[in-house]
Amino acid sequence: MAYQRVAIVGAGITKFVRRAHETGKELAAQAAKMALDSCGMTMKDIESVSLGTAPDAFDGVHMKGEYLSDGSGGWRKPYMRQFVGGGTGVFAPIHGWYHVASGMFDTCLVVCSEKMSSCHPHPQGAFKTIFDHTTEQALNPTLIWIFALEMNRYMSTYGITKEEIALVSVKNKKNAMDHPAAQLPMEITVEDVLNSETLAWPVNRLDISPASDGAAAIVLASEHTAKRITDKPVWIDGVGWNLDTAYWATRDLYYPRYVEKAARMAYEMAGITEPKREIEIAEPYDPFDYKELHHMEGLLLADRGKAVEMLLDGKTQRDGDRPMCPSGGALGVGNPIAATGLMKVIEIFLQLRGEAGKRQVPGNPRCGLAQAWGDLMQVGTVVVLRR
């Protein structure tokens, strides 16, 4: 396959908060301007714009792509919005990659913005209609239910305990203490997680990421353009995404096969044959603590049922052999859906450039991965980055 090589050359991110005064478009503009400023570019240098944002029902604005276009730099540009639920934040850079890789454009501004706080009493109300209206909605399912069912199946398949899983939340919320955008940085113990309110067993409040408002943005450039902009480009060497059956109840809940297929697609493109050895640092999607482990397995970064051993051995700590979610993840930094995935891409970008400040992992990693997951827990989106 012939395509232009694509680099990330700049990044920006707003603070993630529970209730922003700013509108979604104001958040988008702040992140986009930060990303442009970080690489000395202006909107005049941007040839195309890609927006990622989750359900319209969150903001209570239909055609949210159109609504957010001014804050995203879409004014009189080739502009597109894309959306694959929680997977959007990593799909948006994939979409931007296409714009540049195809040779159609040399630059693309990728913006992800989410304002969940407009939704009352809680964005979960908007989630109700993602379920089949005839067979499931009347049972009043929430996302917490399906995560609880998946977590239960994952735990019982491999004999993993809540105490072990809680360590992910402890780790990520602690990592977030060093992230300037973080909404829920905290030092907590496994006991704190276990003693927090039970929402739907086995899911307790501290097992879950919060609802958040926030935005993130990156600037993509083709190889010859990137080299003029920065001497530290970070290359998008592999992209992958994959969707499982619409009948979520029939899936193998203990193992995200669609994540594996997305990862294999990205690995093949990046020439990665041994992900456990070659992927030195990763940001698997962690809206719930068990999801980090679940996704490490789907990403082939751990054997099935064995991610928990890497966690218990300290390998996934920031100073461990294979740091996972050094940013603090969705659990610690916050979870403004689409912006979360892009925050993860930005974390790997900064880590590979050696610019992650207090969060910098040791060992000068050269290759990393960011992943998100969404739709009705059925889509996996993956990018592999190298410096």
Next chain:
Amino acid sequence: MGLTERINQTDQLSYYEGQIPVEYVYTYGLGLEKFFRAIKDDGKFLASRCLECGITYFPVRSFCERCLGKIEDTVAVPGTGKVYAFTVVHLNMDESPKKEPALVALIDVDGTDCRFLHYLTGVEAYEVRVGMKVKPILKAKKDRRGHIEDILGFQPA
């Protein structure tokens, strides 16, 4: 078949009722907060200007859509303008006839580069012309709550 025809027999097996149980509370944001506060408290109209691009936005915006630069300062404008386009609305949303047709216009706002949607008031449909000068009519101060309906409409100036 009318556009508003409804399915009412949801007790029969073919149909199933549903709703999205959500309400919204929208923040005005950094720009519009200033705009609506000035209307509510002072009966004034504010615009904001991007010095980089030379564009004056109405109502107030907190960033420029062209360069994405932050705009912090506001400028007062009279709120007057000219009718850019108008329409006469005869039916309600449920297709029932309106008692009085509603006049809706886009107003070219003086001293700005923007147009603004609102009602025309104190004028008959046959009198309205494109290019006609208009001015905003506000509710009494005690009735204003920082809302788009604090402006009753625009009437010929």
